Amino acid sequence: GLTLDEIPNDITKKTPASFEPTIDYVVVKIPRWPFDKFPDADKTLTSQMKSVGEVMAIGRTFEEALQKAIRSLEIGRYGLGADGKDEPIPDVKTLRDYLRIPTHKRVFYIRHAIKSGMSIDEIYNLTKIDKWFLYKIKNIVDMEGELVKYTVETIPREVLLKAKRLGFSDRQIAYLLGTDELTVRALRKRLGIIPTYKMVDTCAAEFEAETPYYYSTYEDEDEVRDTGKKKIVILGSGPNRIGQGIEFDYCCVHAVKALREEGYETIMVNCNPETVSTDFDTADKLYFEPLTFEDVMNIIEREKPEGVIVQFGGQTPLNLAIPLERQGVRILGTPPDGIDKAEDRKRFAEIVEKLxxxxxxxxTAMSIEEAKQVARKLGYPVLIRPSYVLGGRAMDIVYDEETLLRFMSEAIEVSPEHPVLIDKFLEDAVETEIDAVCDGETVYIGGVMEHIxxxxVHSGDAACVLPPFSLSEKTIQTMIDYTCKLAKELSVVGLINVQFAVKNGTVYVLEANPRASRTVPFVSKATGVPLAKLAAKVMVGKKLKDLGITGTPKLNHVAVKEAVFPFDKLPGVDVVxxxxxxxxxxxxGLDSDLGMAYYKAEVAAETKLPTSGTVFISVRDEEKLRIAPIAKKLSKLGFKILATRGTAETLSAMGVEAEVVPKVSEGQPNIVDYIRSGKISLIINVPKGKGPKDDEFYIRRTAVECKTPYITTIAAAHAAVTAIERVKNGTFTIKSLQEYNGATAGDGKTVSAQLQIQNLSWR
Ligand SMILES: Nc1ncnc2c1ncn2[C@@H]1O[C@H](COP(=O)(O)OP(=O)(O)O)[C@@H](O)[C@H]1O
Ligand SMILES: [Mg+2]
Known part of the structure; x- marks a missing residue:
């Protein structure tokens, strides 16, 4: 009921919300697109949103803000080109197409066009981008042309300063001068070219801001206020993207709260406007800056904090740990060498062997021939991943030599200097993981999770259950034991996440991440123990026992995490x-048993599992026997079963009645017609793996378009049937999170959920 003039502006506290902001800075926001993960997707930008995150950068000029925004994106670029990463300029005809059709790369093609002498008028005609922007971009390109005339020895101070004012990073300048980043940094400092930090006050300094947040620029007056308190810098995670999402913002916010409780001044650095950690009133101070070595180091030199926390922002700050430490920065928590031991696969392999x-x-293999030998020795299938490939090909499971050769020739073409990593792929293994906090002496096991x-299937894409539902006590103990050993060996102080594959009773470690993981919020909410907060306190010297933490929580409820996918926004992309x-x-999803918790998680992920109707089943040959018990159950639950010919034959041989439905290539009406007309309530399609765009691909895409629930693995089909059975035989109950977590044990009365659920398990 308040009117705007009655609400004070939170930043100034003096002006009302109705006060029109006066802004003496430029803000640029750029979306982050997931095309690196979906090479098959149509990359044209249209009225259908495709981005998964965004960055924001602030500067005194558009040029400065644009270049800062580009390097904030973490796409391997350090500004608008001239960073040693430019693609060759395409021929004029192709270039014109690239300008006409908007894609995530168009801004780089505008640079190409200007460099190759195309007029601003022509670029305008092709792009319809306002000429004001085009002229600004031209200023950047012109500066590039000027910089390239000099070397570190000859560049005049005013030229270097002008470049910094136009947002050029030390990396770009180093590339253009033919030297390295640290040399440019040293030169800059010698010439007194260091950033000043300006305050965002929304009133062009007419009123003083009460809750300051800052951005860097290269001017004369620095507006940073010092309080004299002990400070800690927390590095955020940059733009939301696939693999590094909002979970790290959650962790950063918790760290800020915890460190405040401990009496520190908290300084947050991040460039993602969508996060709570970049609210101006979350941390004591906020720097809206890219998370590159240069930008972060500048802030550290200005603020001189007690230490820097790199554990909560995902991989981004973790990668900065070693470069920062080399400059004498104190990294709080797990030491950079411990981080490196876990990150460097060779060192990690040595450690696990030792333990x-x-x-x-x-x-590993550097050549096709070597790869052939390694794979033969390991035996197929193998999992291959090129090391250091940006924006493109990544991991693949390879079942035969022919596919291996194809993959290798591509990988070698993309990055010839780097080895390809080859692992034995463990088939039919149960994947599990643990999140833990270590204070250097004691390890607290926050949660043991079992994937469906x-x-x-990547841990971030798998449904995940806490507590485990099919593992033996011995397996769980082994996992806990390995986690403790690894935490000690890596000198972990703070968080650690370890991922395992369990096969025939053996627990294999897949990887260990000495940092906050994707599952920290899930585990914290499922158990009621805030892991990120504990970790932050441990990192400033608290011990777990001082924080009242002992033992492992025994739950008498089940928490299921389910992943949500962007497939409906990305036509042409396969859902496998x-x-x-x-x-x-x-x-x-939370409930007292696995079936209902899974059902709730599915509903929440917009997959409403049906309780009646027709199920379409089509699975690859290897899985045909494994699908039969599922089909049998569904049939018993009253579902009608439709199947492709081969699947139907196996099913009827196993005593399950299934009606054959034609494939797309077998005439009409076929399965796609059935899906389109709403006759199918659930699709179970376990495909042959990544292949050409065959019939099954169209079935899956149609399911996405028609919002028909679909399942692509046997394991998920089992879980779904368990859920459907449970929902048909019971009621949907509602409890608050507090009621669930209030029951979190330590009271000696709770039974281990582990044992209760075991008889529901299909494994
Ligand atoms: N040797 C293996 N056998 C079977 N699956 C594996 C193996 N190694 C990795 N995976 C699968 O690949 C996924 C990603 O591998 P991981 O090493 O955890 O990489 P990332 O750093 O992307 O998390 C895992 O979650 C797991 O499902
Ligand atoms: Mg992993």
Whole structure:
């Protein structure tokens, strides 16, 4: 009921909300698109939104803000080109097409066009981008042309300063001067060219801001206020993208709260406007800056904090740990060498061997011939991943030599200097993971999770259950034991996440991440123990026992996490899951048993599992026997079963009645027609793997378009049937999270959920 003039502006506290802002800075926002993960997607930008995140950058000029925004995106670029990463300029005809059709790369083609002498008028005619922007971009390109005339020895101070004012990073300048980033940094400092930080006050300094947040620029007056308190810098995670989403913002916010409780001044650095950590009133100070070495180091030199936390922002700040430490920065928590031991696959392999922890057999290959030998030695199938490939090909499961050769020739073409990593792919293994906090002495196991989908579906894409429902006590103990050993060996102070594959009773470690993981919010909410907060306190010297943490929580409820995918927004993309993550978000379902918790998670992910109707089943040959018990159950539950010929034959041989429905290539009406007319209530399609766009591909895409629930793995089909059975035989209850977590044990009365659920398990 308040009117705007009655509400004070939170930043100034003096002006009312009705006060029109006066802005003496330029803000640029750029979306982050997921095309690196979906090479098959149509990359044209249309009225259908395709981005999964965004960055924001602030500067005194458009040029500065644009270049900062580009390097904030973490697409491997350090500004608008001239960073050693430019693609060759295409021929004029292609270039014209690239300008006419908007894609995520168009801004780089505008640079190409200007460089190749195309007039601003022509670029305008092709792009219809306002000429004001085009002239600004031209200023950047012209500056590039000027910089390239000099070397570190000859460049005049005013030229360097002008470049910094136009947002050029040290990396770009180094490339153009033919030197390296640190040399440019040293030169800059010698010449007194260091950033000043301006305050965002929304009133052009007419009134003083009460809650300051800052951006860098290269001017004369610095507006940063010092309070004299002990400070800690927390590095955020940059734009939301597939694999690094909002979970890290959650962790950063918790860290800020925890460190405040401990009496520190908190300084947040991030460039993602969608996050709570970049609200101006979350941390004591906020720097809206890119998370590159240069930008972060500048802030650290200005603020001189007690230490820097790199654990909560995902991979982005973790990668900065070593470069920052080399400059004398104190990294709080797990030391950079511990981080490196986990990140460097060679060092990690040495450690697990030393600790006697099994790892899937593996090797590396630099050539096709070597790859052939390694794969033969390991035995197919193998999991291959090129190291250091940006924006493109990543992991793949390879079943035969022919596919391996094709993959290798591509991988070698993309990055000839880097080895390809080859692991034995563990088939039919149960994937599990643990999130834990270590204070250097004690390890607190925050949660043991069991995935529904088997290893081979990325942990971020698999549904995940806490507590585990099919693992033996011995397996769980082994996982806990390995986690403790790894935490100690890596000198973890703070968070660690370890992922495992369990096969025939052996627990293999897949990887260990000495940082906040994707599942920290899920585990914290499922158990009622805030892991990120504990970790932050441990990192400033608190011990777990001082924080009242002992033992592992025993739950008497089940939490299921389910992934959410962007497939409906990306025509042409296949929905089949693999070792490369594709999901953009997640949901969580809670109940007293697995079936209902899974059902709730599915509903939340907009997959409403049917309780009656027709199920269409089509699975690859290897899985035909495994699908039969599922079909049998569905049939018993009253579903009508439709299947493709081969699947139907296996099913009827196993005593399940199934009606044959034609494939797309077998005439009409076929299965796609059935889906379109709404006759199918659930689709179970376990495909042959990544292949050509065959019949099954169209079935899956039609399911997405028609919003028909679909399942692509046997494991998920089992879980779905368990859920459907449960929903048909029971009621949907509602409880608050507090009621669930109030029951979190330690009271000695709760039974281990583990044992209760086991008899529901299909494994
Ligand atoms: N040797 C293996 N056998 C079976 N599945 C594997 C193996 N290694 C990795 N995976 C699968 O690939 C996924 C991604 O591998 P991971 O090493 O965890 O990479 P990332 O760094 O992307 O999380 C895992 O979640 C798992 O499902
Ligand atoms: Mg992983």
């Amino acid at each position: 006697g922890i099994p790892q899937p057999p593996n090797g 989908e088997e290893a081979g 899951l693999g070792p490369e993550m594709k999901s953009t978000g997640e949901v969580m």
